[in-house]
Amino acid sequence: MKALFPMFAVALLAAASQAQAQSPDPRIDGLVRSGAVRVAVFPPQYRKDPVSHVVEGWPVDLAAALAERLKVKAATIEYPGPREAMEGLRSGNCDVAFLPIEPSWRADVDFSAALMQIDFTLMVAPRSAARAVTDLDRPGVRIAVVNKHASTLALSRIIKQATLVGADSPAAAFELLRSGEADAMASVRPALIELAEKLAGAAVLPDRYGANVLTIAVAKGEAGRLAYFNAFVADAKASGLVQRAIERAGWRGVQVAPASD
Numbered sequence: 315m316k317a318l319f320p321m322f323a324v325a326l327l328a329a330a331s332q333a334q335a336q337s338p339d340p341r342i343d344g345l346v347r348s349g350a351v352r353v354a355v356f357p358p359q360y361r362k363d364p365v366s367h368v369v370e371g372w373p374v375d376l377a378a379a380l381a382e383r384l385k386v387k388a389a390t391i392e393y394p395g396p397r398e399a400m401e402g403l404r405s406g407n408c409d410v411a412f413l414p415i416e417p418s419w420r421a422d423v424d425f426s427a428a429l430m431q432i433d434f435t436l437m438v439a440p441r442s443a444a445r446a447v448t449d450l451d452r453p454g455v456r457i458a459v460v461n462k463h464a465s466t467l468a469l470s471r472i473i474k475q476a477t478l479v480g481a482d483s484p485a486a487a488f489e490l491l492r493s494g495e496a497d498a499m500a501s502v503r504p505a506l507i508e509l510a511e512k513l514a515g516a517a518v519l520p521d522r523y524g525a526n527v528l529t530i531a532v533a534k535g536e537a538g539r540l541a542y543f544n545a546f547v548a549d550a551k552a553s554g555l556v557q558r559a560i561e562r563a564g565w566r567g568v569q570v571a572p573a574s575d
Contacts, residue, residue, distance in 0.1 A: 341538030342384055345409060350387040353377035354399035354411035358484050358505040360390075372559035373412050376429075379555055380410070380546055394483065397462040403533045410543065413531040414464040426530040426543045428571035430556060433503040433522040434465045439491055440515025442498070447523045450498050451476050458487040458496035468524040469500050484509070491516070502526050503567030527571065548573070 345351050353373065360371035369390050381388035391408050393399040396416075402408040404422040415425050436457065438444045450457060455476040459466040460483060470478060479496050481487035488509050490496040499506065503518065510516045530543045550556050556570045 339542065341542040345384055345386060345539075348386070350389050351377070351381050351384055351410060352389045352391055352408040353380075354393050354402050354408040355390050356393040356395050356399050358502070358508075359412065360392075370563075372563040372565065375559040375562060376412070376550065376556070377410075379550065380543075383546060395460070395462055396464060400531070403531060406533065409532070411531045412528050414526045414528055416464055416467060418467075419531075422534055423531045424534055424536065424540050426532075426540060427547050429528045429530065429547055429551070430560065431569050431571050432526040432528065432565075433567055434468050434500065434524040434526060435503050435506060435519050435522045436498045436500050437491070437506040437510050437516055437518045438498045439494070439496075440513065442517070444498065444519065446521050447519060455498070456490075456496045458490040458499040460484055460487050460501065463501070464526050465501050465524075472523060488512075504565040507566050 339346075355369060355371070355373045355377075359373050360369050362369050369392070374388075374390060377388040377390060391402065393402060396411075396413055399408070399411040400413060400419050400423055403411055411423075412429065413419070413423065413425070415428075436444075436447055436450060438450070444450050451473050453475050456479050457469070457473070457476050459469060459478045459480055461480045466478065466480070478500075479490055481490055484501060484505055487496075487499050487501070491499045492513055499509070500523075501509075503522070506518045510518050530547060532540050532543065551570055551573060560568050560570070
């Protein structure tokens with residue numbers, strides 16, 4: 315009988331180790347039990363096929379990879395803008411959002427390590443003489459912006475003389491420029507490059523006035539979940555997943571954030 319005890323102990327330890335390996339990571343236990351990770355998306359991060367209504371874009375690709383890692387389904391929830399996505403996190407209507415690091419939001423959400431960097435810049439109307447951002451900060455110059463977007467918040471901190479004309483969406487801001495109600499439009503570089511192709515003579519300025527440092531954001535107080543997502547961010551950058559998602563989306567003027575960020 316004594317000889318059997320060590321064998322029994324080894325088997326018991328092996329069974330315990332196997333059970334521990336199979337038990338879900340406590341940091342993401344809530345997501346695993348729900349069976350889905352709800353990911354907030356908003357323009358211009360994604361596009362929707364007009365016929366099939368399928369949502370596509372780099373957030374969808376990264377959400378799918380995150381869901382696969384979690385062994386759950388990915389569900390995308392559409393919001394009109396980043397502030398509404400942030401409110402969705404705060405209220406518990408979504409689990410994660412790819413949000414810029416906006417200092418005023420830190421009371422409600424926490425941000426992961428940097429995922430990617432997107433320039434803030436301006437597109438000028440046809441025949442504009444402006445060649446740099448500083449050329450537009452003059453009395454009488456009207457700059458179309460999207461209300462509450464990170465690009466608008468950053469611009470409002472540096473513009474002293476030009477007038478910011480708000481719109482509720484990138485499409486509405488572009489219409490202000492197209493119709494002559496604005497002299498320039500502020501946004502992220504990839505969105506402006508795409509919009510400039512729809513307005514002959516429009517030009518995207520080569521310089522920038524800031525950068526949209528995108529992260530995975532979670533509701534305040536989810537420290538364990540944030541640590542898990544930080545590990546995902548590091549792996550996604552190192553494996554090339556983030557770069558492939560950017561290229562697949564056709565986003566120009568976007569860089570993967572350095573590994574140290």
